[in-house]
Amino acid sequence: MPTVTIDGQRLEFAPGQSIIEVATKAGIEIPYYCWHAKLSVAANCRMCLVEVEKAPKLVPSCQTPCADGMVVRTTSEKVKETQRSVHEFLLLNHPVDCPICDQAGECKLQNYYMTVQLTKSPMREPRLKKHKREELGPYVIYDAERCIMCTRCVRFMEEVAKERQLGVFQRGNHAEIGTFPGQPLDHPYSLNVVDLCPVGALTSSVFRFKQRVWYLTRSPSICSGCAKGCNIHIDQRSSIVYRLLPRDNDAVNQCWLCDEGRLTYTRANDARLTEPLMREAEAVEPLPVKKALPAAAALLQSAVQAKQPVALALSLSATCEEAFVVGKLARELCGATSVALFGYAEGVADALLKKADKNPNRAGVTAVLGGLGLTVTELAPFLKALNQKQPAVALVLGHELTESEVLAKAMRAHGNVLHVAATRTALAEAARVSFPSVSFAEADGTWISGDGRMQRLMPAFAPTSEARPIHTWVAELAQALGVTWMLGTPATIRAEMERVLPAFAAAKITHVAPQGQPFTPDGA
Amino acid sequence: MASLLVSLLAFAAIVTFAMSLAALLTWMERRQSAYAQDRLGPTRAHFMTFRGKPFVLFGLFHVLADGAKMFFKESFMPKGADATLFRVAPIIGFATSLIILCLIPFGPDWVTATSASYPLQVARVDGSMLIALAVGSLGIYGTALAGWASNNRFAMLGAMRAAAQSVSYELALGLTLVGMMIATGSTEFSAVVDAQHGLVFGFLPNWGIVWQPFAAVLFLVAAMAETKRTPFDLPEGESEIIGYFLEYSSMGFGVFMLTEFIEVVVLSCLFVSVFLGGWQLPWFVGDTSSGFIFGSLFGPSAGWARALDGMVVFGVKVFLMCALQLQIRWTLPRFRYDQLMRLGWKNLLPLALANIFVTAVLVYVDPSLALLAIVGVAMVVGFALVVMAGPKRVAQPSHGAH
Amino acid sequence: MALRVRERTSMSLYERSFLPEVVRGLGVTLRHFFTNLIFRGSWRYTETVRYPFEKRTYPERFRGQHRLLPREDGSPRCVACYLCATACPAYCIHIVAGESPERAVEKYPVAFEIDLLRCIYCGFCVEACPEDAIRMDTGIHTPAFLSREDGVVGRVDLLSLLGRPQTPEAFGAQNVREGKPRGQ
Numbered sequence A: 001m002p003t004v005t006i007d008g009q010r011l012e013f014a015p016g017q018s019i020i021e022v023a024t025k026a027g028i029e030i031p032y033y034c035w036h037a038k039l040s041v042a043a044n045c046r047m048c049l050v051e052v053e054k055a056p057k058l059v060p061s062c063q064t065p066c067a068d069g070m071v072v073r074t075t076s077e078k079v080k081e082t083q084r085s086v087h088e089f090l091l092l093n094h095p096v097d098c099p100i101c102d103q104a105g106e107c108k109l110q111n112y113y114m115t116v117q118l119t120k121s122p123m124r125e126p127r128l129k130k131h132k133r134e135e136l137g138p139y140v141i142y143d144a145e146r147c148i149m150c151t152r153c154v155r156f157m158e159e160v161a162k163e164r165q166l167g168v169f170q171r172g173n174h175a176e177i178g179t180f181p182g183q184p185l186d187h188p189y190s191l192n193v194v195d196l197c198p199v200g201a202l203t204s205s206v207f208r209f210k211q212r213v214w215y216l217t218r219s220p221s222i223c224s225g226c227a228k229g230c231n232i233h234i235d236q237r238s239s240i241v242y243r244l245l246p247r248d249n250d251a252v253n254q255c256w257l258c259d260e261g262r263l264t265y266t267r268a269n270d271a272r273l274t275e276p277l278m279r280e281a282e283a284v285e286p287l288p289v290k291k292a293l294p295a296a297a298a299l300l301q302s303a304v305q306a307k308q309p310v311a312l313a314l315s316l317s318a319t320c321e322e323a324f325v326v327g328k329l330a331r332e333l334c335g336a337t338s339v340a341l342f343g344y345a346e347g348v349a350d351a352l353l354k355k356a357d358k359n360p361n362r363a364g365v366t367a368v369l370g371g372l373g374l375t376v377t378e379l380a381p382f383l384k385a386l387n388q389k390q391p392a393v394a395l396v397l398g399h400e401l402t403e404s405e406v407l408a409k410a411m412r413a414h415g416n417v418l419h420v421a422a423t424r425t426a427l428a429e430a431a432r433v434s435f436p437s438v439s440f441a442e443a444d445g446t447w448i449s450g451d452g453r454m455q456r457l458m459p460a461f462a463p464t465s466e467a468r469p470i471h472t473w474v475a476e477l478a479q480a481l482g483v484t485w486m487l488g489t490p491a492t493i494r495a496e497m498e499r500v501l502p503a504f505a506a507a508k509i510t511h512v513a514p515q516g517q518p519f520t521p522d523g524a
Numbered sequence B: 001m002a003s004l005l006v007s008l009l010a011f012a013a014i015v016t017f018a019m020s021l022a023a024l025l026t027w028m029e030r031r032q033s034a035y036a037q038d039r040l041g042p043t044r045a046h047f048m049t050f051r052g053k054p055f056v057l058f059g060l061f062h063v064l065a066d067g068a069k070m071f072f073k074e075s076f077m078p079k080g081a082d083a084t085l086f087r088v089a090p091i092i093g094f095a096t097s098l099i100i101l102c103l104i105p106f107g108p109d110w111v112t113a114t115s116a117s118y119p120l121q122v123a124r125v126d127g128s129m130l131i132a133l134a135v136g137s138l139g140i141y142g143t144a145l146a147g148w149a150s151n152n153r154f155a156m157l158g159a160m161r162a163a164a165q166s167v168s169y170e171l172a173l174g175l176t177l178v179g180m181m182i183a184t185g186s187t188e189f190s191a192v193v194d195a196q197h198g199l200v201f202g203f204l205p206n207w208g209i210v211w212q213p214f215a216a217v218l219f220l221v222a223a224m225a226e227t228k229r230t231p232f233d234l235p236e237g238e239s240e241i242i243g244y245f246l247e248y249s250s251m252g253f254g255v256f257m258l259t260e261f262i263e264v265v266v267l268s269c270l271f272v273s274v275f276l277g278g279w280q281l282p283w284f285v286g287d288t289s290s291g292f293i294f295g296s297l298f299g300p301s302a303g304w305a306r307a308l309d310g311m312v313v314f315g316v317k318v319f320l321m322c323a324l325q326l327q328i329r330w331t332l333p334r335f336r337y338d339q340l341m342r343l344g345w346k347n348l349l350p351l352a353l354a355n356i357f358v359t360a361v362l363v364y365v366d367p368s369l370a371l372l373a374i375v376g377v378a379m380v381v382g383f384a385l386v387v388m389a390g391p392k393r394v395a396q397p398s399h400g401a402h
Numbered sequence C: 001m002a003l004r005v006r007e008r009t010s011m012s013l014y015e016r017s018f019l020p021e022v023v024r025g026l027g028v029t030l031r032h033f034f035t036n037l038i039f040r041g042s043w044r045y046t047e048t049v050r051y052p053f054e055k056r057t058y059p060e061r062f063r064g065q066h067r068l069l070p071r072e073d074g075s076p077r078c079v080a081c082y083l084c085a086t087a088c089p090a091y092c093i094h095i096v097a098g099e100s101p102e103r104a105v106e107k108y109p110v111a112f113e114i115d116l117l118r119c120i121y122c123g124f125c126v127e128a129c130p131e132d133a134i135r136m137d138t139g140i141h142t143p144a145f146l147s148r149e150d151g152v153v154g155r156v157d158l159l160s161l162l163g164r165p166q167t168p169e170a171f172g173a174q175n176v177r178e179g180k181p182r183g184q
């Protein structure tokens, strides 16, 4: 392997790799703005200039490929002086409106100012006035004064989104990013440019001014928007989720996330069911858990003891762990042979990330229930049975459903339906007893994507209300019926799943890697 | 008949004097301590404005406000308390203090124009000094019963401490007076006071304190211990057990507080009578009198003027003794219990006994008491020299300085 | 912990006899008593200020209740940057930021509340403010409140307060920006 010496370290490289790539991998930090690992090289910010022996001038490390025997210095006085000057240039017309800029706190200009510049601005002329607060599209707002013309956004639209919706207009000092007439930035992946923008020039109109970023706590999770299972970060403060950001995973979403997925952050906040509800005739009243649980258990018990059929319907957004406990309940207590599944309606797939299946865990739920020997059905037979009052008691677990009105009507007509849901939808109003469950942000569980990838959902925060996962409620019901499963935590459930279900044992559900791991229903 | 009337009047006079002085002491206690500690003391109670400022009268209204508050507070008796004893206890100490007051001569005999003579003393009985000691030791029943009847462990602790302290110091209290009894040859207050007339060496008042300075100091210490005030306030010990009156509220507590101050007054009366010549003031009031206030105005020979002068002198002396006691109370910290006991039994008692023997020998050698006076004066001068020549104060490292 | 042997020094007879030291102690308290009784003014040891009848004059930089400074048009200078809320060690500042298309500055506080019951009057918010929009120069003490809600002072009330007259000097005249929007 050819080697290059960077700051005294001899590093191996593959032919064609740039200096910055090799250095970054070795943990040597070279400041940069315009370079991005997944985009083409533009080399226009000049922040990454380094000294290369025998080269007459400093070279941009993002553009310069390594050569065998090359000696690179990234911390010499010359480099530092250059970085300082380059940064002075970048900030020449910068408005320094950090107090009103959403990027403050995660802004490269701020960070590099502190690490490489720390000088007063040499600008004596009035700073250039440019457009501020320009709405490029439904989700993206542009501030030309803050822009450093790195063209990452332009390159993203061209190379990744494959739709040239952004371009550079004017020249020199006056250059600005803009859209073309009659063509707003409305691409379904437009919010990625907000992540890409290293400064506060592009901001998200959804997140704008909601929180300062230094208040947010970040934790890894999985997007619930579709069956792709994109890896995300949840940014929350005080148990309110403010935004979802892509988390790097080259096997799934690289570093992108669609706008639709980003907007699912509201699922963790909106209209949450915080305590059990009970419906008497038309009046829906909140009830303490102490009372709601026995009431629901009594209902279920009467049916179970009378050996009457009990029907179950499970959401396709439930975790594998939840599906497993629900399956146990169906088989061991309700004597059911099938479980109905429901979820969001089919959407449109695209070439980049989006899947047509909008349910995050169809593969997982089907695999678990199938493994437990239950047949899975569509919602239609369940609805039909409800309407004919065939089951004495029915359970609807989850609320993630597009056409919830139909189900709600059937539940209301039937009268004896128990419901567990994170959100207070029409279903919660229609059920006899509803229990609050956790959202994807609070869930500890496993989802299996449409591509057969098993990934772990990490709780971003503990539920602040009475909300508990579906499997806890189901286990509590079973307990009230006299059956103790010892499946109190997701970890014990996963261990039990590995014992019972060979496919999950083969995929090692107890040890899911941070980036996920493959899963096949037949355990191969 | 007339003498009964005079006795009643005398009783009214001395009780009124003691009570109002006690009330004043509650104010002095605050004001004097405040000034000694660089504070201002009570300044807020007022009911008028005077020259645009609230009329606070040096904070004297606080006494009234305090009294009013005492009366209107809820009187509370804890569960399980002995109701009768709980109510009786405050009165015992109060009553005994008043009884002692009745034995004190607070002025010269009032000789009327018709040469009838009325003593300004409620009860002139033989052995009244002994009676005073005997009655004084009954006062502890009030304290002990209060603590016991309260059904409260802390109150009980306070009562036990009070009882132990009283017993320990009563002995010394009695013994310190024996020296004066030997010197004056009497155990009756008015006789003791009368014996202190005139001058010694021609320039010093012929007072007990000159003959018996050491006994005077011992008496003062023992008597302050009897009043249960700082530095001997272990029965109260508000920072640890709050005291025998812990469960008392309203006037029940008020009486205890008042008793404390009356005891201060009574102690001052005793001290003034025994060691400070009572109502006499050489050159002004007494046998070589030229008249004090009334005497100088209306002629010292008028019996009533002489009597009034004597009362004024007595009152002023008592007041100053009270002030001295308050000042001591605000100067010294509380003793530790073992220190208290050691002081009572191992220091005061032997010293008082020694004082009796020395006095007896001196009086035997020179019955004219001149020798006694010489030794007394020598002791005072020696003590003054010791204080002045005492070791210079060394700066002590403060706590936590290292 | 290191052990240290401390010699137990017994008191001398002079000290054990108490009396001389008691007399000297009395001397100290009596000196204070009579000085305070007889003299007035600076001779006195007593330093008591009879608040509220007497008040000390506060130093110029006394930190009183906060106020928000207005722009020329009366809207707050505050741009809802949350820096004061971030700096606040008592977590007593609550801001809701809003976006306004009409204004020169796009971000403004929809709500700006200070919970005076929590505030410790440290002045960190004033230090933190990049816009000189909050000051504690009113000279007002914490008011008394009848309910917890009353302790929360909102944007309008904060804007209505005025600074003490000597304020520009107090804060250093060169640092005082007078009501002009930035950049003019």
Ligand code: SF4
Binding pocket: A146, A147, A148, A149, A150, A151, A152, A153, A154, A177, A196, A197, A198, A199, A201, A202
């Ligand atoms: S908007 Fe952001 S990403 Fe686009 S050119 Fe400007 S700085 Fe770069």
Ligand code: FES
Binding pocket: A031, A032, A033, A034, A035, A042, A043, A044, A045, A046, A047, A048, A049, A060, A061, A062, A063
């Ligand atoms: S990162 Fe190399 S020039 Fe911008």
